[in-house]
Amino acid sequence: MTDIEATDWGVIVVGGGNAALCAAIESAEAGHKVLLLECAPEPYRGGNSRHTRNFRCMHSGPLSVLTDSYGEDEYLDDLMRVTKGKTDESLARMTIRSSESCLPWMERHGVAFQPSLSGTLSLSRTNAFFLGGGKALVNAYYNCASDLGVTVLYEAEVEHIGIDGDTCTHVEVTHGGKRLTAKGKSIVLASGGFQGNIDWLARAWGPSARNFLIRGTPYNRGKILADMLEQGADTVGDPTQCHAVAIDGRAPKFDGGIVTRLDCVPFSVVVNRDGERFYDEGEDVWPKRYAIWGRLVAAQPDQVGYSIIDSKSLELFMPSVFPPVKADTIEELAEKMGLPVAPTVTTIRDFNAACRPGAFHPTELDGLATEGLEPPKTNWARPIEDPPFYGYSLRPGVTFTYLGLKVDKGAKVHTAEGPLSNVWAAGEIMAGSILGQGYLAGFGMTIGTVFGRIAGQEAAAHAG
Amino acid sequence: MLDKTPLSPTQEEAARQIEICNACRYCEGYCAVFPAMFKERAFGAGDITQLANLCHNCRGCYYACQYTEPHEFALNLPGILAEARTESWERFAWPPAPAKLFQRHGVALAAAFVLGIAALFWAVATLTPASGAGFYAALSHGIMVAIFLPAFAFPALALAMGLRAYWRETGGGRITLAQLKDASLSVARMRNLDGGHGKGCNFEKGNRFSQARRHAHQAVLWGFLLCFAATCSGTVMHYLFGLEAPYAIYSLPKLLGIPGGLLLTLGCIGLAVLKTKADPELGTHTAWGGEMAFVLLLGLTGFSGLVLYAATGTGAVPALLALHLGAVLAFFLTTPYSKMAHGFYRMAALVRDAQGKGI
Ligand SMILES: Cc1cc2nc3c(=O)[nH]c(=O)nc-3n(C[C@H](O)[C@H](O)[C@H](O)COP(=O)(O)OP(=O)(O)OC[C@H]3O[C@@H](n4cnc5c(N)ncnc54)[C@H](O)[C@@H]3O)c2cc1C
Numbered sequence: 001m002t003d004i005e006a007t008d009w010g011v012i013v014v015g016g017g018n019a020a021l022c023a024a025i026e027s028a029e030a031g032h033k034v035l036l037l038e039c040a041p042e043p044y045r046g047g048n049s050r051h052t053r054n055f056r057c058m059h060s061g062p063l064s065v066l067t068d069s070y071g072e073d074e075y076l077d078d079l080m081r082v083t084k085g086k087t088d089e090s091l092a093r094m095t096i097r098s099s100e101s102c103l104p105w106m107e108r109h110g111v112a113f114q115p116s117l118s119g120t121l122s123l124s125r126t127n128a129f130f131l132g133g134g135k136a137l138v139n140a141y142y143n144c145a146s147d148l149g150v151t152v153l154y155e156a157e158v159e160h161i162g163i164d165g166d167t168c169t170h171v172e173v174t175h176g177g178k179r180l181t182a183k184g185k186s187i188v189l190a191s192g193g194f195q196g197n198i199d200w201l202a203r204a205w206g207p208s209a210r211n212f213l214i215r216g217t218p219y220n221r222g223k224i225l226a227d228m229l230e231q232g233a234d235t236v237g238d239p240t241q242c243h244a245v246a247i248d249g250r251a252p253k254f255d256g257g258i259v260t261r262l263d264c265v266p267f268s269v270v271v272n273r274d275g276e277r278f279y280d281e282g283e284d285v286w287p288k289r290y291a292i293w294g295r296l297v298a299a300q301p302d303q304v305g306y307s308i309i310d311s312k313s314l315e316l317f318m319p320s321v322f323p324p325v326k327a328d329t330i331e332e333l334a335e336k337m338g339l340p341v342a343p344t345v346t347t348i349r350d351f352n353a354a355c356r357p358g359a360f361h362p363t364e365l366d367g368l369a370t371e372g373l374e375p376p377k378t379n380w381a382r383p384i385e386d387p388p389f390y391g392y393s394l395r396p397g398v399t400f401t402y403l404g405l406k407v408d409k410g411a412k413v414h415t416a417e418g419p420l421s422n423v424w425a426a427g428e429i430m431a432g433s434i435l436g437q438g439y440l441a442g443f444g445m446t447i448g449t450v451f452g453r454i455a456g457q458e459a460a461a462h463a464g
Numbered sequence: 465m466l467d468k469t470p471l472s473p474t475q476e477e478a479a480r481q482i483e484i485c486n487a488c489r490y491c492e493g494y495c496a497v498f499p500a501m502f503k504e505r506a507f508g509a510g511d512i513t514q515l516a517n518l519c520h521n522c523r524g525c526y527y528a529c530q531y532t533e534p535h536e537f538a539l540n541l542p543g544i545l546a547e548a549r550t551e552s553w554e555r556f557a558w559p560p561a562p563a564k565l566f567q568r569h570g571v572a573l574a575a576a577f578v579l580g581i582a583a584l585f586w587a588v589a590t591l592t593p594a595s596g597a598g599f600y601a602a603l604s605h606g607i608m609v610a611i612f613l614p615a616f617a618f619p620a621l622a623l624a625m626g627l628r629a630y631w632r633e634t635g636g637g638r639i640t641l642a643q644l645k646d647a648s649l650s651v652a653r654m655r656n657l658d659g660g661h662g663k664g665c666n667f668e669k670g671n672r673f674s675q676a677r678r679h680a681h682q683a684v685l686w687g688f689l690l691c692f693a694a695t696c697s698g699t700v701m702h703y704l705f706g707l708e709a710p711y712a713i714y715s716l717p718k719l720l721g722i723p724g725g726l727l728l729t730l731g732c733i734g735l736a737v738l739k740t741k742a743d744p745e746l747g748t749h750t751a752w753g754g755e756m757a758f759v760l761l762l763g764l765t766g767f768s769g770l771v772l773y774a775a776t777g778t779g780a781v782p783a784l785l786a787l788h789l790g791a792v793l794a795f796f797l798t799t800p801y802s803k804m805a806h807g808f809y810r811m812a813a814l815v816r817d818a819q820g821k822g823i
């Protein structure tokens with residue numbers, strides 16, 4: 001095996017997800033000796049990227065599996081809407097424009113695409129889906145990197161980026177119980193956010209964050225982000241915020257991924273631990289409301305919610321990974337779910353009494369609203385009355401954190417004194433530079449691919 | 465079409481995994497299994513049998529899955545579908561007992577082979593005809609027919625019974641020509657073996673894609689069909705035109721049989737080698753021996769046929785004939801109970817799938 005410490009690396013890449021791999025491949029193709037340090041063990045390599053399903057791609061005409069066209073301005077509008085303007089427009093435009101050439105690049109490096117998945121037709125124009133999902137993409141890139149001679153070290157946690165003046169001199173890694181020092185001409189930081197670090201989340205959000213579930217990898221603990229902050233790197237993004245959605249409360253603490261998603265809320269009544277409703281379940285179509293329910297549930301006692309439907313709604317949404325709790329009466333359901341029986345029964349009774357006759361359309365805003373109920377349910381309000389009844393518990397599931405390193409168009413990391421001479425950042429660790437708030441489906445992989453490639457090219461050019 | 469038959473432990477585990485896939489759907493584009501799966505919300509025994517027989521163990525969905533062990537969801541869809549598939553063949557086999565033996569135990573298949581050869585040696589030794597040319601000098605045409613007609617008719621009947629049971633369990637309806645055509649096209653091109661992206665399957669090279677298995681399997685399939693056609697053409701020439709073996713090199717049986725035998729032999733060698741390199745945990749690992757023995761028996765059938773032809777006119781013919789016909793006999797008689805049955809059930813699954821797609 002290559003001697004990590006004795007080798008004079010051209011480019012050292014910290015992290016092993018999409019952004020890291022794109023950077024490593026670009027640098028290796030430019031002819032450099034590349035070392036990729038991934039802190040996860042091999043079966044869990046690939047960070048949150050292994051959980052993804054698509055990336056958002058600009059295109060002026062049909063491209064691979066993408067239909068029709070999706071132009072720069074429309075893409076930017078979509079981004080502006082979700083971030084409420086919290087973005088850097090010129091960085092955003094550059095990212096969007098570069099996304100179009102990324103798709104063929106990805107195909108050339110082994111990524112296969114498939115038409116938009118059943119149940120996600122609305123994304124067939126804007127998002128290209130990876131055949132097999134993110135893990136297949138990650139596998140393809142690792143194979144490609146290995147063919148290009150990239151040295152990959154698993155279970156290699158980078159502890160510290162050694163910086164002298166404006167230059168990174170070395171990185172310190174723990175591997176196989178030993179502390180190693182690796183030296184390289186250029187360094188790319190692609191180690192994701194800090195959502196795997198529950199203590200940090202709890203400091204940022206408050207103690208209730210200990211009840212949050214983490215949808216992705218436990219290995220993104222923000223060690224390098226913290227290390228760089230300590231050394232005065234410029235940051236961007238709200239340090240207290242994370243993107244959270246409401247997921248199945250029975251999901252594992254980490255790595256539950258896509259299948260723990262629950263789409264039942266719009267057709268249900270959602271109560272808290274005390275059996276009380278707290279928000280309009282029918283405010284908008286689910287894809288648009290998916291993200292706010294993470295916060296809503298996070299604000300409830302014990303950070304938990306319970307979504308209750310009856311038999312007529314069971315098949316209106318994507319199947320869930322865990323079977324719902326099932327009962328013939330609301331009393332029995334409340335009991336089985338650990339809810340206080342009397343208040344729950346009262347909530348459902350009041351809700352049912354507030355429902356009005358009218359046409360129900362599951363796929364559009366049907367205006368079928370409750371009357372005289374607080375909070376109201378403004379669409380899809382049908383009484384919960386046809387047994388059997390079904391219940392799902394909901395908990396906040398964190399996707400990513402917003403705090404990151406501020407970069408320029410060349411993906412360079414800055415401090416108050418100006419840019420560092422040989423440090424670049426890509427992916428989640430700098431995504432806050434463009435995505436200051438909210439989330440646009442498929443944009444995380446776009447940022448990682450665009451900036452990973454730029455960082456890899458720039459790092460290679462610097463290495464000579 | 466949810467039926468209420470209680471699920472076997474294997475089917476329970478398959479259902480658990482399938483429900484996870486149904487909430488995920490990332491593998492939709494790999495093969496026909498996923499689109500068929502995503503049409504349902506609950507999975508009964510018949511659904512699982514149908515999905516299991518649609519799967520051809522390309523393993524794409526294993527290597528792409530973010531939930532494989534050590535993850536607690538412990539997905540191994542190729543493995544559990546393979547297990548459910550083997551169990552279904554054992555269940556449908558008529559009578560069922562030999563399937564339990566030959567599906568999983570290579571030794572049993574080897575024993576059948578040895579018995580087949582012994583029977584033929586005995587026939588060659590004791591029933592030597594007074595006259596006859598070529599291999600008919602060693603064993604008369606009449607005796608051969610007396611041995612192989614039942615050895616062909618019985619497995620055909622047994623398979624028909626098995627397929628009928630398959631059709632019942634999976635709730636199949638009346639079959640149309642269009643459905644047969646759709647299924648046959650799938651088989652002929654091994655449509656599902658291209659991995660959905662044309663790069664093949666994940667078999668002998670872990671998560672890297674390769675066409676090797678597709679090509680080897682195509683060689684076996686076409687080699688087998690050519691050999692079968694050669695035999696049929698020989699039969700037709702014998703009975704309809706009174707043309708008896710041995711046939712010249714430019715005759716139909718030889719033109720079909722020689723390339724067929726070569727393809728069959730090389731394809732089987734290929735499949736056997738690939739099998740030693742692939743991870744047994746992603747297949748029916750308890751049937752590895754039975755499957756391997758089957759591939760070798762099939763390859764040996766083709767190879768011994770070629771050698772027999774090459775030895776025409778030499779003193780080795782009687783022994784080689786006994787070897788070749790012994791292999792053929794063992795192969796035919798065990799067909800409903802060995803891995804060979806998969807071809808028939810797979811065809812049934814493709815027809816059933818065409819029905820499900822509304823063709
Ligand atoms: C369930 C889920 C589904 C998602 N779906 C999509 C989607 O469909 N489309 C989309 O665009 N985005 C999606 N996202 C967001 C997307 O995952 C991220 O935007 C993207 O993966 C970020 O890529 P990355 O390379 O920056 O980080 P990651 O892929 O998370 O990689 C970070 C890597 O750094 C390693 N690492 C961390 N710390 C260290 C250290 N100290 N030393 C060494 N290595 C370290 C980690 O092990 C990991 O390999 C999803 C997220 C989740 C959780």
Ligand code: SF4
Pocket residue numbers: 132133484485486488489490491492525526528529530531539541
């Ligand atoms: S095999 Fe894994 S990745 Fe593929 S659909 Fe099933 S759960 Fe999803």
Ligand code: SF4
Pocket residue numbers: 491494495496497498518519520521522523524525526541542545
């Ligand atoms: S192993 Fe291949 S054929 Fe079988 S379900 Fe998975 S992808 Fe489909």
